[in-house]
Amino acid sequence: MLKFGKDGWSAVISDEFTFANVRQVATAVAGYLIDRKLLDKPLIVGYDARFLSEKFAETAMKTLAETGISFLLTDRDVPLPVLAWAVGDRGAAGAFVVSAGGLPHQYSGIKFIPGHGQSALEYQSGLNLPGRGQAAKSKLERFDPRERYLKYAEASLDIDAINKAKPKIVVDPMFGSGRGYLDLLLQRAGCQVEEIHNWRDVLFGGLAPDPKEANLQELKAKVLGNKAQFGFALSGDGASFAVIDGQGKYSPGHESPDAILACAKIVEKTAAVL
Structure with a gap:
């Protein structure tokens, strides 16, 4: 029996994480959407940078399409935050995300993010998806949330203070979905930014995409070598972070619903004293 908890479901690819089990989880999500009468809202479908993530997402979407719901499918892997x-910006019913956070490369997973005011998904096995006949025709729209998100994030920052300080920053997305987000946000704010490990590698360079200190030795060396004020590492799904300061000291990131904006806020706070 699959276990779908508050943090979603994850398993080893081709062992328990199979296309058949992805369809089973998608059926549970479909039942959730039907029970709560959410089919009039679009469902966001996204995925991380792991092996076959987009294919698993497409498989889930085919099952969910039997409800007749419309989809907003991301045009590339996108950070979980x-x-x-x-979901809120587009007034969506929720987001179905193929993602396994900072787990090793052989894992994949599924997370369901409910819309505002909804309860979290309670997974039930053996659900039968109600047939809706040929009247159920889903619509698919591909979308890129990056520009709207970056404008939202910029509006949350004191751009003038950051731009005046022009700090040196090194960003490490750990080959994951955070690449092209935090670095661009900080560049627009006036920071001098270098991004490392900024391409998709389904093996994550041989390390788990988890920003633990042991996994960030290259980031530490870059921060010290560049005489940067900070180095920021994002987990594979961009949902958690860690910090290397200008002296090479490691600090795990605090709990935050948005790790990308949390990193930028650290820069903003420090900019006033640089």
Whole structure:
């Protein structure tokens, strides 16, 4: 029996995480949407940078399409906090996300982000998806949430203070979905930014995409070598972070619903004293 908790479901690819089990979880989500009469709202479908993530997402979407719901499918892998923000921004029923956070590369997972005011998904096995006949025709729209998200994030920052300080920052998305987000946000704010590990690698360079200190030795070396004020590492799904300061000291990131904006807020706070 699959276990779908508050943090979603994850398993080893081709062992328990199979296309058949993805369809089973998608059926449970479909039942959730039907029970709560949410089919009039679009459902966001996103995925991370792991092996076959987009294919698993497409498989889930085919099952969910039997409800007749419309979809907003991301045009590339997208950080989890951005997808959560997009649910509210687009007035969506929720977001179905293929993602396994900072787990090793052989894992994949599924998270369901409910819309505002909804209760979290309670997974039930053996659900039968009600047939809706040929009247159920889903619509698909591909979308890129990055620009709208970055404008939202910029509006939450004191851009003038950051731009005046022009701090040096190194960003490490750990080959994950955060690439092209935090670095661009900080560049627009006036920071001098270098991004490392900024391409998709389904093996994550041989390390788990988890921003633990042992996994950030290259980031630490870059911060010290560049005489940067900060180095920021994002987990594979961009949902958690860690900080390397200008002296090379490691600090795990605090709990935050938006790790990307939390990193930028640290820069904003420090900019006033640089």
